[in-house]
Amino acid sequence: xxxxxxxxxxxxxxxxxxxRASEGYKDPIAxxxxxxxxxxxxxxxxxxxxxxxxxxxxxxxxxxxxxWALSEDGISVDFNGSEFVAEFSQRxxxxxxxxxxxxxxxxxxxxNVEVVYNVKHALEEQKNVxxxxxVFIFEDTKPLxxxxxxxxxxxxxxxxxxxxSLVLDGAFGVLPNVAWDANSKPIxxxxxxxxxxxxKMNGEYPTIVSVDKFPRYxxxxxxxxxxxxxxxxxxxxxxxxxxxxxxxxGAAYVNFNAGTTGSVMxxxxxxxxxxxxxxSDIGGxxxxxxxxxxxxxxxxxxxxxxxxxANSVTGIPLGDKCIVDAGIAVLEGTKxxxxxxERGKLALINPEFKFEKEIYKxxxxxxxxxxxxxxxxxxxxxxxxxxKRAIKLNExxx
Numbered sequence: 341x342x343x344x345x346x347x348x349x350x351x352x353x354x355x356x357x358x359x360r361a362s363e364g365y366k367d368p369i370a371x372x373x374x375x376x377x378x379x380x381x382x383x384x385x386x387x388x389x390x391x392x393x394x395x396x397x398x399x400x401x402x403x404x405x406x407x408w409a410l411s412e413d414g415i416s417v418d419f420n421g422s423e424f425v426a427e428f429s430q431r432x433x434x435x436x437x438x439x440x441x442x443x444x445x446x447x448x449x450x451x452n453v454e455v456v457y458n459v460k461h462a463l464e465e466q467k468n469v470x471x472x473x474x475v476f477i478f479e480d481t482k483p484l485x486x487x488x489x490x491x492x493x494x495x496x497x498x499x500x501x502x503x504x505s506l507v508l509d510g511a512f513g514v515l516p517n518v519a520w521d522a523n524s525k526p527i528x529x530x531x532x533x534x535x536x537x538x539x540k541m542n543g544e545y546p547t548i549v550s551v552d553k554f555p556r557y558x559x560x561x562x563x564x565x566x567x568x569x570x571x572x573x574x575x576x577x578x579x580x581x582x583x584x585x586x587x588x589x590g591a592a593y594v595n596f597n598a599g600t601t602g603s604v605m606x607x608x609x610x611x612x613x614x615x616x617x618x619x620s621d622i623g624g625x626x627x628x629x630x631x632x633x634x635x636x637x638x639x640x641x642x643x644x645x646x647x648x649x650a651n652s653v654t655g656i657p658l659g660d661k662c663i664v665d666a667g668i669a670v671l672e673g674t675k676x677x678x679x680x681x682e683r684g685k686l687a688l689i690n691p692e693f694k695f696e697k698e699i700y701k702x703x704x705x706x707x708x709x710x711x712x713x714x715x716x717x718x719x720x721x722x723x724x725x726x727x728k729r730a731i732k733l734n735e736x737x738x
Contacts, residue, residue: 344438352442356404366419368476370396370500371403372491373428373455376473379516380531387518387526388555389473389490392458393451396500402440402452406474409436422479423488428472430463482510489514493554493578496597497561503580503599503615504639515553522547524559554578554596579610582618591625598630608648617644623666629655636672643709647729656702659690659709663727668715670722672703676713677723685726686710700724 346352359365372394379385395403407417413432417424437460440453447454462468475487483489489511495501518526527546532539539545550556550573557575564583569575571589578596581587584603587594595612602618610616611630622628626648629635635655642648643659649666656672664670676699678686683695689710705711705724712727 346439346442349442352405352439353401355439356401356408359404359408360400364419365404365407366478367400368403368478369480370394370477370491370495371399371406372475372494373406373452373459374473374475374487374490375459375471376487377526378471379528381528381534385516385528386473386486387516387528389475389487390560391491391494393455394491394494394498394500395452396495399452402450403476405439406432406436406452406456407476408439409433410474417476419478422477422481423484424476424478425473425485425487427470428459428474430460430469432474433460433463433472436460480507482507483514486514486516490577493596494560496578496580496599497557499580499582503597504613506597508578508597512553517551517553519546519548520550520552520555520559522549524555526555549573557581557594588624592622595630602644607650608652611640613639614642615639616642617646617660619645621647623648623650623652625651626664627653629653629671634671638672638703641707643707657706658711659707661710661727662708663712663729665712665714668713668722670702670713672701674702674722676700676702676705677721678725679723682725686724689726 372391374389374391377388409432412435415426436456443450443453492506555577556572558572568586575594576596579594580599582600585600588607592606594610598610598614600616605621607624608622608626613631614628641657646662648664651667652664653669687695710727711724
C-alpha cells in the first residue's frame with residue numbers, strides 16, 4: 341500500500357472508502373491533530389493540547405487517510421478502546437499528505453488538509469519533532485488523556501457539539517494544575533519552584549496570569565465578529581459563546597461546558613453546565629448555580645428573553661421571558677407564593693402546567709415561562725406573578 345498514488349478526488353474517495361469497509365475498522369466520533377506543550381521537568385507529561393481544526397461526526401474520509409498514514413508509520417490504531425492517541429511523526433505526516441495532497445488547491449475549504457500540510461512543514465524543522473499528537477474518540481466516555489479532554493473542550497467551544505452533550509466526568513483528574521504565563525503557555529509549578537532563584541535574580545521570571553487546570557477561552561478560540569469578551573480571564577476554555585454575546589468585566593464569568601445559545605448580556609456568573617437562552621440579560625453580580633454549586637446535580641437552563649437582576653441567585657431552570665428581581669434567591673427549596681389571579685394569568689402562558697395551589701417549591705416551577713419572581717419588602721415572602729415586562733437587549737451593544 342505504501343506505493344499508492346492518489347491523483348484525483350475520486351481516487352482518494354475510493355481508497356478511503358475501501359479502508360473504512362475493512363474488517364475491524366470503526367469511524368471515530370471525533371478526531372483532530374494537536375500541537376502539545378510538554379512539561380519542563382517531565383517531558384512525557386502533556387500540559388496542553390492546541391487544535392487548529394477538529395471534526396465531530398464528519399470528515400470520515402480524512403480520518404481514514406490519517407489512520408492509514410499511521411499504519412504506514414508502524415502504528416496500529418486500536419478501534420476497540422474509547423480513545424486513541426499517538427505521536428504524529430514526520431513520516432506519518434508525509435504519508436497522510438500523499439493522500440490528502442490531492443486537495444492542496446482547496447486547503448481553505450478543507451481544514452484537515454491544511455492542518456496536515458502545516459504539520460508536515462513544521463516537522464521538517466527538527467525542533468518540532470514530538471510536538472504533535474493525532475487524537476481519536478471512538479466512544480464518548482470519561483476522558484483518559486489530556487489530549488482528549490482538550491478535544492472535547494474544543495468541540496464545545498467551537499459549537500460542534502451541544503453543551504452538556506459530551507462526557508467530561510473525570511476531566512479535572514486528567515488535567516494537570518499549571519501556571520499560565522502571559523503568552524498562554526503552561527509551566528509546571530515544580531519547575532518554577534526549582535528555578536525561582538535563578539529566574540528572579542536574572543530578571544527572567546515569567547508573568548503568571550493564573551494557576552489553573554483549564555486555559556482561557558481566548559487562548560484557543562477566535563470568537564465571532566459581533567461577540568465581545570472584555571476580559572480574557574472571564575471565560576474558561578470549553579465554554580460556548582454564541583454569536584452576539586457580550587461578556588462584561590467585573591463579576592461576569594462563564595465556566596466550561598456552559599454558555600449561550602444566542603445574543604446574551606453577561607454581567608454575572610454562568611456556572612458549569614448552565615445554558616442561557618437568546619436575548620437574556622444576566623445582571624451585574626447575578627449568579628446561576630451549576631451542578632456542583634447547589635442544584636443537587638440538576639443542570640440549569642435559562643430560557644429566552646429572561647432578566648436576572650443584579651446580585652440575584654437562580655438555582656432552578658427558567659422558561660422564556662422570566663424575571664428574577666435584583667438581590668433575591670430562587671432555589672430548589674424556596675417557597676414561592678402565587679395568588680389565584682396570577683395563577684390564572686400564568687396558566688394562559690403555560691397551558692400544560694397545573695396551577696392548583698398557592699405555595700410552590702422553586703423546583704416545582706422549573707421551566708415555567710413568564711414568571712416574575714419578587715420579594716415582599718415587608719414580609720420577606722418570595723412571590724411569583726405573570727411578567728409584564730418585555731426583555732429586549734440593546735441592539736447597538738450586540
